[in-house]
Amino acid sequence: MGTKTETVQLRGLRFRIRLDGPEGAPWLVFSNSLLTDLTVWDDQVAAFGNRYRILRYDQRGHGGTEVPAAATHLDELAADAAALMRHVGATQAAFIGVSMGAATAMLLASREPALVSAVVASDGQAGTAPGGAASWQERIDFARANGMEAVAEMTVARWFTARSRQGHPALARLRAMIASTPLEGFVACATALQNYGFRDALPGLRQPVLLLAGAEDGAMPTSMRALAEVIPDSRFLEIPQAGHLPGIEAPDAFNAAVGAFLAEHAPAR
Structure with missing residues (x-):
């Protein structure tokens, strides 16, 4: 028991991982999502760390993981996750991701069914939305022109509900997390989100899938409800009073949904 943090050299990069x-x-x-690190899951580790062996890691260019030399692609993010899972022996694991991490989770499940026994995908998509490439380029240009502190202010305003922006206890921690993201790490992964898509693979998923979305995360509940219509063994749940990161904004409701799903679809030892 306890927490163990390591730096692992895989696929040409140094990754920070944490085991609990x-x-x-x-x-x-x-x-984790774009602009966050593995600590975005602290509330979930506190809830599930006494019953499960947990692997967290920083996606490339985020937190303590090395910034890649060039822009990346979602295929690379899924391959990173698979390599790290094999490194620690995490086969037949339930894979839980948010936003960019949710896309990683679904793509990995389609590519590596021997590694992934179940999926929880929160507030993520199976492809770049129409017009998304231009929107992502605007965010990249804004970050280059104004710096990551400005990105943090803009992102908190977009991700949190108006109610939470009045004093949610996680607000300052999330703002600092975003501001500390390396600019080129953000750019590398934002570029990956500009042009990706694997919706055609979703009908072939054989794992049970829980799709979650913050009720106040714009069009995300609608788009994730649509994913539930094409993934065979899936269900969709909305997390009330939450925006883009319900696991950090509404951890009790998020953990209750995840816990019930895991109780039904517990991964193998």
């Missing part, structure tokens, strides 16, 4: 929970317990893997 009892050895020999079923595996959970958590994948």
Whole structure:
């Protein structure tokens, strides 16, 4: 039991990973969003770390993971996750991701079914939205022109509900997390989100899938409800009073939904 943080050299990059929970317990893997790091899952580790062996990692260019030399692609993010899982022996794990991490989770499940036994995808999509490439370029240009502190202010305003922006206890921590993201790490992964798509693979998923979205995350509840119509063994739940990161903004409701799903679809030891 306890927390162990390591730096792992894989696929030409140094990755920061963290292991929690009892050895020999079923595996959970958590994948962070753009502009966050593995600590975005602290509330989930507190809730599930006594029953599961948990792997968290910083996606490339984020947190303590090295910034890649060039822009990346979602295929690279899925391959990173697979390599890290194999490195620690996390096979047949439930894979939980938010936003960019949700896309990573669904793509990985389609590519590596022997690694992923179940998926929780929160506030993420299976492809770049129409017009999304230009929108992502605007965000990249804004970051280059104004810096990551300005990106943090803009992002918090977009991701959190108006209610939470009045004093949610996680607000300052998230703002600092975003501001500390390396500019080129943000650019590398934002570029990956400019042009990706794997919706055609979703009908072939054989794992149980829980799709979650913050009720106040713009059009995300609608788009994720649509994913539930094409993924065979899936269900969609809306998290009330939450925006883009319900696991950090509404952790009790998020953890209750995830816990019920895991109780039904617990990964193998």
